[in-house]
Amino acid sequence: MTVAAATDKLIRPHGGFLVDRTGERPGDVESLETVTITSREASDLDMLASGALSPLLGFMGEDDYRGVVEDMRLHDGLPWALPVCLAVDAAPSGDRVVLAGEDGTQLAVLEVESVYAYDKEREAEQCFRTTDAEHPGVARLYAQKPLYLAGRVTVFERATPPFPELALDPADTRRTFAERGWKRVVGFQTRNPIHRAHEYLTKGALETVDGLLIHPLVGDTKSDDVPAATRVECYRVLVENYYPAGRVVVAAFPAAMRYAGPREAIWHAICRKNYGCSHFIVGRDHAGVGSYYGTYDAQLIFDEFEPHELDIEPMFFEHAFWCKVCGQMATPKTCPHGGDDHIFLSGTKVRELLSAGEVPPTEFTRQEVAEVLIEAYRP
Ligand SMILES: [Zn+2]
Secondary structure (H helix, E strand, O other), rough: OHHHHHOOOOOOOOOOOOOOOOOOOOOOOOHEEEEEOOOOHHHHHHHHHHOOOOOOOOOOOOHHHHHHHHHHHHOOOOOOOOOOEEEEOOOOOOOEEEOOOOOOOOOEEEEEEEEEEHHHHHHHHHHOOOOOOOHHHHHHHHHOEEEEEEEEEOOOOOOOOHHHOOOOOHHHHHHHHHHHHOOOEEEEEEEEOHHHHHHHHHHHHHHOOOOEEEEOOOOOOOOOOOOHHHHHHHHHHHHHHHHHHEEEEEEEEEEEEOOOHHHHHOOOOOOOOOOOOOEEEOOOOOOOOOOOOOOOOOHHHHHHHOOOOOOEEEEOOOOOOOOOOOOOEOOOOOOOOOOHHHEEHHHHHHHHHHHOOOOOOOOOOOOHHHHHHHHHHHO
């Protein structure tokens, strides 16, 4: 069987086809007006190029934008949870512009379709469920330029991936899954090192499907999140020592964090569908920040769509812990014992231990992972 035929077994991309917006560098690039994009927009651009944001062909026009902000749907009715927009100060003069990164590297040509004004507070209220400028996603939105520039993109210079060995586009992960004969694949989004709790739930999910995609986000995150390079090393030692190689793929998810909680959970799921995942793990407070979202909001939001409308199946999980009485990892769903019997450390507590050079208990973190973190936290 050819790979092309084999990939037909996998879930269809969102909207039915995998977009490819890569192309040749046009000869007239030097004559075009340059629009400099932010690193978050550059992440989106690269995901447009690879089809991770299928069916989007470029930065959103006003119809799609309004549909997404108000109803979580593109203009044609397809579910979509977060704006993918490019903010500018003024309308360009020509009908094509070249998009350049903050370092001046020319990346893509955008065919100008429209330029429109948008309401930042409305977008914040709808997408982030708050207009509080202290929220990191809202703060980024409020700092944006005042107009959105819409149009299809053709990307001729892909961003240099920070972790080349993990740089798999949707077409690559789909090919990999197909080569392994997988049909049902669960995706796991993370922006943290994987401790025992998340190891437990990824393995719990893997028990019911063919394969697991560990898909750490490596785009922009808050400065107090663990740096991506440290996390990637944690994933490497964990998978090497504790997961069967034939059942797991680790790849980088190039998105920037928006911290939009529930809506970002939907958006993350749709993106992973494009990578070929049929299932997607949604934990408590997925993509949340501070106390802006309720514990289960990111799970409940999936009920706002009709069954099978998203196609990708969410798998909901509770926080897991080590229970001394059960003698194993468990959650409130599976363990009747009280908190005193559970080993669960807060992120703050873990950071304190690591900063002091202390190894967290093995019931909380695998030794190999702890060693990587201690090394990274060494002053
Ligand atoms: Zn127990």
